[in-house]
Amino acid sequence: xxxxxxxxxxxxxxxxxxxxxxxxxxxxxxxxxxxxxxxxxxxxxxxxxxxxxxxxxxxxxxxxxxxxxxxxxxxxxxxxxxxxxxxxxxxxxxxxxxxxxxxxxxxxxxxxxxxxxxxxxxxxxxxxxxxxxxxxxxxxxxxxxxxxxxxxxxxxxxxxxxxxxxxxxxxxxx
Amino acid sequence: xxxxxxxxxxxxxxxxxxxxxxxxxxxxxxxxxxxxxxxxxxxxxxxxxxxxxxxxxxxxxxxxxxxxxxxxxxxxxxxxxxxxxxxxxxxxxxxxxxxxxxxxxxxxxxxxxxxxxxxxxxxxxxxxxxxxxxxxxxxxxxxxxxxxxxxxxxxxxxxxxxxxxxxxxxxxxxxxxxxxxxxxxxxxxxxxxxxxxxxxxxxxxxxxxxxxxxxxxxxxxxxxxxxxxxxxxxxxxxxxxxxxxxxxxxxxxxxxxxxxxxxxxxxxxxxxxxxxxxxxxxxxxxxxxxxxxxxxxxxxxxxxxxxxxxxxxxxxxxxxxxxxxxxxxxxxxxxxxxxxxxxxxxxxxxxxxxxxxxxxxxxxxxxxxxxxxxxxxxxxxxxxxxxxxxxxxxxxxxxxxxxxxxxxxxxxxxxxxxxxxxxxxxxxxxxxxxxxxxxxxxxxxxxxxxxxxxxxxxxxxxxxxxxxxxxxxxxxxxxxxxxxxxxxxxxxxxxxxxxxxxxxxxxxxxxxxxxxxxxxxxxxxxxxxxxxxxxxxxxxxxxxxxxxxxxxxxxxxxxxxxxxxxxxxxxxxxxxxxxxxxxxxxxxxxxxxxxxxxxxxxxxxxxxxxxxxxxxxxxxxxxxxxxxxxxxxxxxxxxxxxxxxxxxxxxxxxxxxxxxxxxxxxxxxxxxxxxxxxxxxxxxxxxxxxxxxxxxxxxxxxxxxxxxxxxxxxxxxxxxxxxxxxxxxxxxxxxxxxxxxxxxxxxxxxx
Numbered sequence: 033x034x035x036x037x038x039x040x041x042x043x044x045x046x047x048x049x050x051x052x053x054x055x056x057x058x059x060x061x062x063x064x065x066x067x068x069x070x071x072x073x074x075x076x077x078x079x080x081x082x083x084x085x086x087x088x089x090x091x092x093x094x095x096x097x098x099x100x101x102x103x104x105x106x107x108x109x110x111x112x113x114x115x116x117x118x119x120x121x122x123x124x125x126x127x128x129x130x131x132x133x134x135x136x137x138x139x140x141x142x143x144x145x146x147x148x149x150x151x152x153x154x155x156x157x158x159x160x161x162x163x164x165x166x167x168x169x170x171x172x173x174x175x176x177x178x179x180x181x182x183x184x185x186x187x188x189x190x191x192x193x194x195x196x197x198x199x200x201x202x203x204x205x206x
Numbered sequence: 207x208x209x210x211x212x213x214x215x216x217x218x219x220x221x222x223x224x225x226x227x228x229x230x231x232x233x234x235x236x237x238x239x240x241x242x243x244x245x246x247x248x249x250x251x252x253x254x255x256x257x258x259x260x261x262x263x264x265x266x267x268x269x270x271x272x273x274x275x276x277x278x279x280x281x282x283x284x285x286x287x288x289x290x291x292x293x294x295x296x297x298x299x300x301x302x303x304x305x306x307x308x309x310x311x312x313x314x315x316x317x318x319x320x321x322x323x324x325x326x327x328x329x330x331x332x333x334x335x336x337x338x339x340x341x342x343x344x345x346x347x348x349x350x351x352x353x354x355x356x357x358x359x360x361x362x363x364x365x366x367x368x369x370x371x372x373x374x375x376x377x378x379x380x381x382x383x384x385x386x387x388x389x390x391x392x393x394x395x396x397x398x399x400x401x402x403x404x405x406x407x408x409x410x411x412x413x414x415x416x417x418x419x420x421x422x423x424x425x426x427x428x429x430x431x432x433x434x435x436x437x438x439x440x441x442x443x444x445x446x447x448x449x450x451x452x453x454x455x456x457x458x459x460x461x462x463x464x465x466x467x468x469x470x471x472x473x474x475x476x477x478x479x480x481x482x483x484x485x486x487x488x489x490x491x492x493x494x495x496x497x498x499x500x501x502x503x504x505x506x507x508x509x510x511x512x513x514x515x516x517x518x519x520x521x522x523x524x525x526x527x528x529x530x531x532x533x534x535x536x537x538x539x540x541x542x543x544x545x546x547x548x549x550x551x552x553x554x555x556x557x558x559x560x561x562x563x564x565x566x567x568x569x570x571x572x573x574x575x576x577x578x579x580x581x582x583x584x585x586x587x588x589x590x591x592x593x594x595x596x597x598x599x600x601x602x603x604x605x606x607x608x609x610x611x612x613x614x615x616x617x618x619x620x621x622x623x624x625x626x627x628x629x630x631x632x633x634x635x636x637x638x639x640x641x642x643x644x645x646x647x648x649x650x651x652x653x654x655x656x657x658x659x660x661x662x663x664x665x666x667x668x669x670x671x672x673x674x675x676x677x678x679x680x681x682x683x684x685x686x687x688x689x690x691x692x693x694x695x696x697x698x699x700x701x702x703x704x705x706x707x708x709x710x711x712x713x714x715x716x717x718x719x720x721x722x723x724x725x726x727x728x729x730x731x732x733x734x735x736x737x738x739x740x741x742x743x744x745x746x747x748x749x750x751x752x753x754x755x756x757x758x759x760x761x762x763x764x765x766x767x768x769x770x771x772x773x774x775x776x777x778x779x780x781x782x783x784x785x786x787x788x789x790x791x792x793x794x795x796x797x798x799x800x801x802x803x804x805x806x807x808x809x810x811x812x813x814x815x816x817x818x819x820x821x822x823x824x825x826x827x828x829x830x831x832x833x834x835x836x837x838x839x840x841x842x843x844x845x846x847x848x849x850x851x852x853x854x855x856x857x858x859x860x861x862x863x864x865x866x867x868x869x870x871x872x873x874x875x876x877x878x879x880x881x882x883x884x885x886x887x888x889x890x891x892x893x894x895x896x897x898x899x900x901x902x903x904x905x906x907x908x909x910x911x912x913x914x915x916x917x918x919x920x921x922x923x924x925x926x927x928x929x930x931x932x933x934x935x936x937x938x939x940x941x942x943x944x945x946x947x948x949x950x951x952x953x954x955x956x957x
Contacts, residue, residue, distance in 0.1 A: 048456065048487065048488070048491075050487075050491075051485075051487040052487065055485060055486045055487040058422070058486070059431070059485040059486055059487070060485070062425050063416075064416070064420075064422070064423040064425070065415070065416020065417065066416070067420070067422075067559075067560070067608075068422060068486075068560075068561070068637070069559055069560070069561070069640065070640040070892055070893050071490075071639055071640055071641075071892075072640075072892055072893075072894070074640075074892055074893035074894050075559070075640075075893050077559060104416070105415065105416030106415070106416050106417075109415075112411055112414055112415040117414040117415065120410075120414045121406065121410055121411065121414060124404070124406050124407065124410065124859055124863070125414075126278075126407065126409075126410060126413045126414070127278030127279070127280075127863055127864075127867055128276075128277055128278030128558070128559060128560075128606070128607060128608050128609045128610075129278070129409065129410075129413035129418055129420075129606065129608075130420055130558075130559040130560045130606075130608035130609060131559045132413050132414060133413075133414075133416040136414060155901050155902050155906075156902065158901045159900045159901050159902040160900075161900075161901070162559070162893060162898060162900060163559070163901075164557060164558060164559045164609050164611070164871075164874075164898055165278045165559070165609060165867045165871075166866060166867035166868070166869070166870025166871055166873075166874075166899065166904065167863070167866070167867060168870065168899075168900075168901040168904040168906060169866050169904070169905070169906045169907070169908050170863070170866070171901065172901065172906045173906075
């Protein structure tokens, strides 16, 4: 039995512990905002927040989720009013829209962990999220619109900024 | 604007029928000539007829039906813009519902960049009909001349100043006889309210909240999930199957052999073994546990390196003539300055972000399918054929597509779902994995081309000789077909704009050894790559500025008559009278983009500008790319400029977004090492080895200019793609002197 919290609600899971979180969200909880794009952490369409970190839910087994707190796109904001969701609307980012929940979850984690990322930080953080429609210029612009001066402070960057585990190989495809 | 979907639609229709309320305006689009498309019908008393484009609810809100599939081109929004504009509806009161597949709508094949091109006028007429009926209803109520009543922004105003809202007029309007098509007046362009604006997508709020319905998001009660082990070689069959271990996996319901596939591939499923399970994970696990031996068949001989050689050998030989003028061979043999080059582009896969997926529900001899399909009527025909049902027993609902790029115009996945739903007598969702998508696509053709030219001492093209050979899409529909059809050759080959006294275009033959299909802009991709790269080579050979040379190569402003040079040319299914190949428009986009990019400016070492221009889907696009190539061969795209002349456009923001995204799609074509085959098997399987552009490789700085035009609307979804790769490669040459004649660029920049 695995107990975890998803979007503020407690859940108990007693199925196959190898099942990736993605399929639990989609098939059992009908939380379909988290998308299946590749199944091997290559595209980022399934990105959720796992204990505050952006993670690819397609490779995150349920066995790793005991006591975990998970946020999906459905739980990112009350009414689509997260600043990034609003920025996505303002910049009319999406084309087909399929990858965008994952893009937003990745970007939300970036800004939560580093409110003032450089252009390069943005690109490196987002390089693991594929958009086949090619909305990258708008994704970049939408994130950037939420960067500078939003909180009136510039955070000092740590010497070695943590790279989200799941974007490491995304930036350097084989 | 709220989330729609067919469920809501049916509910509305039911309610509408019960209350017998609401103005329902429909058209018979197939059964009458297009000129009469604006003629309206009374509502069907059953409330179940599908051919409804506009309905006015008693509360005054307007329902507009989108009969085309939305794969990111925002057609749902654009259709609403057109109808609401002519109807004078208030945008806030407009709801868009998605049509199921039904021949009553006319063509629904969302392909070929033609949704607006083929529907603009008729949708305008429909909106104008609705407006006329509301004005007539008001005139009747007030007992005044209809000419003194004017609909504007959801109300009708009389010359005296009195007003009635659309809601107040709905009940009355429904009793009126619709106007005849010839009585309709369309709004002048100056009064357009929504057309040619950048209205945000109606689905935007749902998308950013994860609430939009893509294929895999359809949730029906008691749905089983199926994944399929398909033969790795096209037309392979099952030699032996051991499913004991798979059946033992918890959650597995059944394991089913699908019908074998044989040539021609058509849209039929590929065969193989389906695992039906309670959930996706169990289905995936069980598929891995299947032990299958395959009979590969003839296509096991498919090896990409050998095939490439055979294509190159084909284009080195004279081949069948497609178009000719003067005597290019003679001019070439007598010329003092000649140049020749060969180009090669591999197979590519569309790889839409959502892999193919469909859910089918079978009950009482009828089937309903919910699918991400570009062509729901094709799904309907195929499912009816395979399940031996009448078409009226097959309902196809269209979800948001999650990207299409041509892959989802082939309904093999819908047919798989329908077959399995019938097998269990229930509901089955067939989920393709990314591996399935990459390994079992209908691939973009692999191609080789050879170009030869003779230049005069002044650098004019005296002869132009172009040969192309590629695995034809025609083979998907005719077994063993080796010759490309006009619908492939017309795309950037037959319609060469080169102005020269001696022109010769020839096409070779090639036997396709996998399933070939459309991919965004289709053979324009490799034809534009070769032609626009070669013209750049010629410019350098002639020591001329590439932009100036390109303009000279296109020659004086004129309409090109391809038939006069012995060519068959379908012009993207549009009339050449209405949509001529107008070289003046090609020139204009080149001049515009050059101005935008400040063409001709001094470039620092390692930087270069490249230009390319191409007409496709009756739209003209020119692209300039600025790149930096480091000494070690690292490529950095600094900025991209695009000028597009697509005639009258509906949604300006969509046009810009498509120019950005279409360029980046072209970048993927240049970066991807493509799909290669070994022993008939696709060697790539997922995004780690089938590369598509990521943010760190993409241009983020774009400038797009839409030429303001009164010309009839042309294509937008595909035309931005073809010029990108050649503009990029021409920029690379300008930056570092390396000529890319073969895609992908790969390691060619490393010294």
